[in-house]
Amino acid sequence: xxxxxxxxxxxxxxxxxxxxxxxxxxxxxxxxxxxxxxxxxxxxxxxxxxxxxxxxxxxxxxxxxxxxxxxxxxxxxxxxxxxxxxxxxxxxxxxxxxxxxxxxxxxxxxxxxxxxxxxxxxxxxxxxxxxxxxxxxxxxxxxxxxxxxxxxxxxxxxxxxxxxxxxxxxxxxxxxxxxxxxxxxxxxxxxxxxxxxxxxxxxxxxxxxxxxxxxxxxxxxxxxxxxxxxxxxxxxxxxxxxxxxxxxxxxxxxxxxxxxx
Ligand code: NAD
Numbered sequence: 101x102x103x104x105x106x107x108x109x110x111x112x113x114x115x116x117x118x119x120x121x122x123x124x125x126x127x128x129x130x131x132x133x134x135x136x137x138x139x140x141x142x143x144x145x146x147x148x149x150x151x152x153x154x155x156x157x158x159x160x161x162x163x164x165x166x167x168x169x170x171x172x173x174x175x176x177x178x179x180x181x182x183x184x185x186x187x188x189x190x191x192x193x194x195x196x197x198x199x200x201x202x203x204x205x206x207x208x209x210x211x212x213x214x215x216x217x218x219x220x221x222x223x224x225x226x227x228x229x230x231x232x233x234x235x236x237x238x239x240x241x242x243x244x245x246x247x248x249x250x251x252x253x254x255x256x257x258x259x260x261x262x263x264x265x266x267x268x269x270x271x272x273x274x275x276x277x278x279x280x281x282x283x284x285x286x287x288x289x290x291x292x293x294x295x296x297x298x299x300x301x302x303x304x305x306x307x308x309x310x311x312x313x314x315x316x317x318x319x320x321x322x323x324x325x326x327x328x329x330x331x332x333x334x335x336x337x338x339x340x341x342x343x344x345x346x347x348x349x350x351x352x353x354x355x356x357x358x359x360x361x
Contacts, residue, residue, distance in 0.1 A: 103340055104129035107157075107182040109175060111135050111165055111222060112192025112214075114143050116291030117241060120329025121189055121336045126150050128337045130187060131157040133178040137164040157182060165192040166213040171221035179229050186233055187340055188226040190219035190263070191241040195293055197252045197300075208255045215259035216266070223270055227279070236279035237340045240267045241332070244287045244320075244355045260285075264351045271349030280348035282339050287355030288317050290326040323356030 108125045112118045114136040122132045134147045139162040151158030159181050163174035179185045193215045196207040219240055230236025245253060246260035263283060270281035288294055294317070301312045318324050335354055338344055353359050 102129045103187070103337070106186040106340070107131045107133065107178065107184040108187035108189060108340075109133045109135070109178045109185050109222070109226070110189040110191055111163075111171075111174070111218060113189075114138070114146055114160070116293060117286070117289055117329050117332050118189070118191040119146070121191060121239075121241070121333040122150060123154075124330060124333025124337050125187065125189075125340070126154040126156045126158065128340070129154075129156060130340075131182050132159075133174075133182060134158065134160045135163055135165075135174055135192070137166075138162065165218035166210055168217065168221045171218045172225040175222050175225035175229070184233055185226045185229045186235060187237045187239070188222055188230075189239045189241065189336060190222055192218055193241070193259075193293070195253070195256050195297070197297070199252055200254050203254055211255035212259050212262075215256065216262045219263055219266055223266070223281075227270075227274065230274075230279050231277065234278055236274070236277075238267070238270055238279070238281035239336050239339050240264075240281070240283040242267070242283040242285045242351060244285050244353065244358045246283060246285050247351060247353070247359050267351065268349045275348065278345070280339070280344065282344075282347060282349070283351040284332060284335050284339075285351050285353045285355060285359070286327050286332055287321045287353075287358040288326050289329060289332060291329065294326075318356075320361060321356040321358050322361065325356055327354050327356060 113134040147158040147160040163170040243260040246264040267283040
């Protein structure tokens with residue numbers, strides 16, 4: 101399956117799932133625009149390496165997904181650089197864990213802005229470009245927490261349920277065009293975001309790293325295995341394929357059976 105000639109913009113893609121998705125899209129032949137809020141030489145080098153490895157055009161564009169104007173500018177800048185924005189992957193996300201009564205307001209605001217509102221802005225900027233091109237794909241990286249809840253993750257769960265809703269509305273507004281919008285709902289994927297939670301969990305539960313992974317993190321993941329960034333990338337590539345032309349408005353779980361419980 102070739103995405104040759106298509107351009108993909110992936111938010112929050114200098115690490116973790118975003119980078120994994122960008123790699124799989126580039127492997128399938130798409131030109132890719134990587135993004136995060138930093139502007140380091142290594143961010144640009146990452147794009148150059150990816151382009152060279154897969155023989156596609158690749159660029160890095162700095163934009164802070166907590167700022168609406170920067171979200172919209174990412175899409176327009178990407179289109180200026182590459183000539184299009186055919187595939188939009190809304191992936192940027194952060195996490196904070198605390199009970200509601202003690203949840204810091206600034207963390208709530210940041211999570212809602214980066215994990216949910218950014219996708220509204222990028223989608224608003226990208227849809228006119230997709231309509232002009234006569235083809236488009238919006239893939240929102242939600243979470244098993246877009247379909248189910250856990251205590252102490254109020255902002256994250258609210259944002260992820262919100263992005264599943266936004267996905268459905270995007271799908272309905274584009275249903276009669278060659279544009280689809282779907283959410284991918286990963287269970288636990290071992291990325292820097294998850295890795296950073298392990299020491300805290302070890303302290304809280306007084307457990308070894310292995311016990312935290314198996315008995316706390318993967319407690320609700322019946323496969324007892326992390327999903328991989330390649331699997332999330334592969335699912336994204338599938339959603340961009342012709343086989344998925346009639347798949348729109350869905351939330352696809354890649355969670356080892358978590359939401360089947
Ligand atoms: P990660 O921390 O490795 O990556 C997050 C990415 O978002 C990074 O590239 C980071 O630079 C970027 N980012 C953060 N704040 C940003 C901002 N203000 N502007 C632009 N970019 C910003 O985390 P990850 O695990 O790869 O998570 C990626 C997405 O997948 C998130 O939306 C997360 O909620 C979702 N997800 C992750 C898991 C998991 O287990 N890892 C499970 C389900 C869903």
